[in-house]
Amino acid sequence: MSEIRQDVTTKEWVIISTERLKRPSDFTNPMAKAERPVYSPTCPFCPGNESMTKPAVLSYSDPKTGSWLVRVVDNLYPAVTPGGGASRKVDHGFFLSASATGNHEVIIENPAHNKPLALMTDDEVATVLRAYWERYDAMADKPDIKSIIIFKNHGLAAGTSLEHPHSQLVATTIVPRHMRIQYEVAISYYDDNGRSLYAALTNRELNSGSRIVLDTKRFVVFHPFASHRPFETWIMPTDCQASFGAASKEDFPHLAHVLRLILLKLYQGLDNPDFNLVIDSAPVGEEHTEIYQWHIRIIPRITQQAGFEIGSGIYINTALPEETAKFMRDFKVKT
Amino acid sequence: MSEIRQDVTTKEWVIISTERLKRPSDFTNPMAKAERPVYSPTCPFCPGNESMTKPAVLSYSDPKTGSWLVRVVDNLYPAVTPGGGASRKVDHGFFLSASATGNHEVIIENPAHNKPLALMTDDEVATVLRAYWERYDAMADKPDIKSIIIFKNHGLAAGTSLEHPHSQLVATTIVPRHMRIQYEVAISYYDDNGRSLYAALTNRELNSGSRIVLDTKRFVVFHPFASHRPFETWIMPTDCQASFGAASKEDFPHLAHVLRLILLKLYQGLDNPDFNLVIDSAPVGEEHTEIYQWHIRIIPRITQQAGFEIGSGIYINTALPEETAKFMRDFKVKT
Numbered sequence: 001m002s003e004i005r006q007d008v009t010t011k012e013w014v015i016i017s018t019e020r021l022k023r024p025s026d027f028t029n030p031m032a033k034a035e036r037p038v039y040s041p042t043c044p045f046c047p048g049n050e051s052m053t054k055p056a057v058l059s060y061s062d063p064k065t066g067s068w069l070v071r072v073v074d075n076l077y078p079a080v081t082p083g084g085g086a087s088r089k090v091d092h093g094f095f096l097s098a099s100a101t102g103n104h105e106v107i108i109e110n111p112a113h114n115k116p117l118a119l120m121t122d123d124e125v126a127t128v129l130r131a132y133w134e135r136y137d138a139m140a141d142k143p144d145i146k147s148i149i150i151f152k153n154h155g156l157a158a159g160t161s162l163e164h165p166h167s168q169l170v171a172t173t174i175v176p177r178h179m180r181i182q183y184e185v186a187i188s189y190y191d192d193n194g195r196s197l198y199a200a201l202t203n204r205e206l207n208s209g210s211r212i213v214l215d216t217k218r219f220v221v222f223h224p225f226a227s228h229r230p231f232e233t234w235i236m237p238t239d240c241q242a243s244f245g246a247a248s249k250e251d252f253p254h255l256a257h258v259l260r261l262i263l264l265k266l267y268q269g270l271d272n273p274d275f276n277l278v279i280d281s282a283p284v285g286e287e288h289t290e291i292y293q294w295h296i297r298i299i300p301r302i303t304q305q306a307g308f309e310i311g312s313g314i315y316i317n318t319a320l321p322e323e324t325a326k327f328m329r330d331f332k333v334k335t
Numbered sequence: 336m337s338e339i340r341q342d343v344t345t346k347e348w349v350i351i352s353t354e355r356l357k358r359p360s361d362f363t364n365p366m367a368k369a370e371r372p373v374y375s376p377t378c379p380f381c382p383g384n385e386s387m388t389k390p391a392v393l394s395y396s397d398p399k400t401g402s403w404l405v406r407v408v409d410n411l412y413p414a415v416t417p418g419g420g421a422s423r424k425v426d427h428g429f430f431l432s433a434s435a436t437g438n439h440e441v442i443i444e445n446p447a448h449n450k451p452l453a454l455m456t457d458d459e460v461a462t463v464l465r466a467y468w469e470r471y472d473a474m475a476d477k478p479d480i481k482s483i484i485i486f487k488n489h490g491l492a493a494g495t496s497l498e499h500p501h502s503q504l505v506a507t508t509i510v511p512r513h514m515r516i517q518y519e520v521a522i523s524y525y526d527d528n529g530r531s532l533y534a535a536l537t538n539r540e541l542n543s544g545s546r547i548v549l550d551t552k553r554f555v556v557f558h559p560f561a562s563h564r565p566f567e568t569w570i571m572p573t574d575c576q577a578s579f580g581a582a583s584k585e586d587f588p589h590l591a592h593v594l595r596l597i598l599l600k601l602y603q604g605l606d607n608p609d610f611n612l613v614i615d616s617a618p619v620g621e622e623h624t625e626i627y628q629w630h631i632r633i634i635p636r637i638t639q640q641a642g643f644e645i646g647s648g649i650y651i652n653t654a655l656p657e658e659t660a661k662f663m664r665d666f667k668v669k670t
Contacts, residue, residue, distance in 0.1 A: 006431040015435045094539045095560045096341040151642030159641025178648025204429045225430045278646035306494025307486030311613035313513025
């Protein structure tokens with residue numbers, strides 16, 4: 001019999017469908033990945049092709065060679081564009097709309113066309129995290145920005161359009177309703193219990209142990225109790241920091257090691273699955289509240305969302321997080 | 336500049352990204368569809384292979400030949416299974432879970448392996464709707480069932496696993512949170528305005544006209560103002576009926592004609608796109624409230640949900656509903 005579990009952070013339900021259970025090994029990517037070149041002449045993100053993008057808003061360079069290591073540019077096809085706050089809403093008498101204002105940037109993670117985060121060095125990943133943080137900080141300083149979403153789409157099934165390793169940052173002048181709902185749930189828990197829902201969640205996961213992938217004391221990696229999709233992985237800081245903007249830069253080398261190790265386990269264990277990575281963070285201005293805790297979510301895109309999910313909002317997860325966490329915990333990376 | 340629009344039924348935001356706009360003709364399916372046989376010896380839903388499924392819980396037969404026209408069976412790999420109500424929740428001290436109880440049925444829409452709804456006759460589609468309704472009614476009579484979701488996955492990108500035309504019904508012993516949120520929004524509108532949000536929405540769409548695909552007085556078909564994905568299509572009854580269980584069976588021949596025509600326009604206009612179809616309906620016991628209005632949603636799966644949607648809950652729609660509605664309205668089906 002299947003089990004239905006409640007996501008403590010959103011109160012959403014997830015069906016863990018053991019009738020449809022697949023073993024972790026069934027999730028490996030059956031498509032052989034094409035060999036990719038280190039440089040592609042048509043790729044706008046490759047070194048030498050910088051004129052194919054907008055000018056860099058941030059660039060880190062190798063002090064010896066002078067060539068860039070990470071480069072951040074405005075997205076050529078932005079979902080949101082600068083131009084003022086959300087106050088300029090247009091009321092159609094019934095419908096509500098506004099200009100989709102904000103900033104949409106691309107973080108080009110590495111000069112190499114064919115080097116995903118999983119195959120970078122810890123230092124290279126730390127440089128990417130530093131760029132995330134620096135752009136987050138720059139966006140949070142803008143007067144109208146309310147919410148900053150950093151994310152990555154790896155592979156076609158994850159919605160990527162360019163294969164050169166890159167992440168994106170979208171800063172919006174509204175707070176997403178999704179975030180408001182998470183916040184309401186977190187506030188309600190805080191009011192009832194006098195402590196953070198996310199700290200309580202991390203403690204519960206540590207006490208149970210069955211869904212823990214990695215615990216470095218500073219970061220706890222687990223597959224959540226009500227995991228929405230197979231191998232959904234959360235990386236949770238143990239220090240209380242509501243917003244990614246409040247993260248300690250001193251932690252980035254350590255976080256980079258943790259992130260790279262998890263991505264490498266997925267890369268080797270599931271044969272380079274398509275995945276999304278998102279950084280969940282408190283809205284701008286709520287950096288130091290105890291209500292929320294920024295964290296990283298990695299969501300492999302192994303299964304399709306279908307009509308039931310669209311109709312009900314209830315995910316059907318075909319894998320038990322206890323089993324996928326064990327697989328990830330036990331998997332030894334090959335170096 | 337892109338526009339951000341609010342979905343009046345959920346208060347969710349959708350970015351209509353004109354920077355990324357695709358023209359309707361760009362959405363046609365580039366993959367040539369393989370020719371499919373009328374009968375497949377390995378298909379559990381083809382006539383003659385009935386022993387490969389569970390026994391029929393409902394079957395309509397041709398009075399002349401005695402062979403079945405529509406056949407409903409329990410799903411062999413159910414997401415939920417019978418066994419009592421949601422009261423048997425297990426509290427893990429912090430996490431909430433329960434047995435995933437309910438019913439999961441498959442509606443085999445036609446004996447022909449290769450005849451999608453779009454290519455059936457109006458009578459055949461009406462028979463499918465009658466089966467939906469009859470199974471909905473049977474589920475609503477069960478004491479523990481709280482919510483009934485009827486849906487269809489057409490094509491791989493929509494999450495289908497079997498190509499023989501079929502729909503599914505999942506009856507659950509909980510009300511999805513998604514439904515609760517829609518309900519809260521609808522109640523709030525009703526309290527403020529003394530009339531149904533959905534009736535107001537349909538009137539607004541009729542008055543505007545720009546997003547209307549078809550208006551038969553009895554059913555209004557439109558692309559919603561804050562459409563989540565390209566070519567998202569709603570079929571809205573004009574009579575106030577909160578639940579699909581309260582739908583008039585007398586309307587089914589007419590609804591079948593409307594549904595088939597819309598699906599045929601998609602089939603011919605976008606070259607048989609993958610899509611999901613869901614029937615949104617009030618929870619069981621709320622059949623006759625004026626708060627809600629059952630309706631059909633058709634969601635072509637042309638674009639991928641990516642990291643931004645997962646991180647923010649905000650959809651980026653690359654098409655303007657005014658343009659896609661015009662395309663659908665003007666498209667003349669070939670018979």
